[in-house]
Amino acid sequence: MEIIETERLVLRRPRVSDEPAIFSRYASDPEVTRYMSFPTHRSLADTHAFIEFCDGLWARWPQAGPLLVFARDGVTLFGGAGIVNNTATLAQIGYLLARDAWGRGYATEALLASIEAARAAGVRRLEAGVHVEHEPSCHVLEKAGFVRERVRPGRPADFPNLPPAASRDAALYALSL
Numbered sequence: 001m002e003i004i005e006t007e008r009l010v011l012r013r014p015r016v017s018d019e020p021a022i023f024s025r026y027a028s029d030p031e032v033t034r035y036m037s038f039p040t041h042r043s044l045a046d047t048h049a050f051i052e053f054c055d056g057l058w059a060r061w062p063q064a065g066p067l068l069v070f071a072r073d074g075v076t077l078f079g080g081a082g083i084v085n086n087t088a089t090l091a092q093i094g095y096l097l098a099r100d101a102w103g104r105g106y107a108t109e110a111l112l113a114s115i116e117a118a119r120a121a122g123v124r125r126l127e128a129g130v131h132v133e134h135e136p137s138c139h140v141l142e143k144a145g146f147v148r149e150r151v152r153p154g155r156p157a158d159f160p161n162l163p164p165a166a167s168r169d170a171a172l173y174a175l176s177l
Helices: 016-027 044-060 106-120 135-143
Strands: 003-005 009-012 066-071 077-085 090-097 125-131 147-152 170-176
Touching (some): 003 106, 009 077, 009 106, 016 044, 016 077, 044 066, 044 077, 066 106, 077 106, 106 135, 125 135, 135 147, 135 170
Parallel strands (some): 090 125
Antiparallel strands (some): 003 009, 009 066
16 A cells, blocks of 8 residues: 555655655644644754654555655645554554645545555554644544544643643544444
8 A cells, every 4th residue: 555546646655755845845844743743854864764764664564654645646745644553453543734735625535545545454443643722633533534532631742843831632533444
């Protein structure tokens, strides 16, 4: 499942050659990464470390993993999506998009494609953690059938891009496949 095509998107495994686009399109944008669990990228070295991280995940679980989200032209990078397996049947799912791709339904479309990839890979339960104040992301998860199971008090490492005094509470969503 290294390449998935939807009506408007192509999702594929990240490559080293994607580093400049990942960095410039979304990973270095503080507004895009505000609620992410990774620090905003400060240099291409950070983005390179991300690609190495993705390669490690794909090596460990070759059925499905982190993907980049492109327009159907296969050139215009919108963001990232995909899963990270905890076990063969339990995975974390996520997505993020560049600002100019917000509000167009791409997140829902990429999420639904990632759910199908997880199902095909034998995953039986998907989980997603999202900042409780990130309402657009909560809405995307709910549209895809995820149920909010609980809210967990956050830790500083959960959302490293938020100011020190900000809440870091995370809503935990799940979907059984």
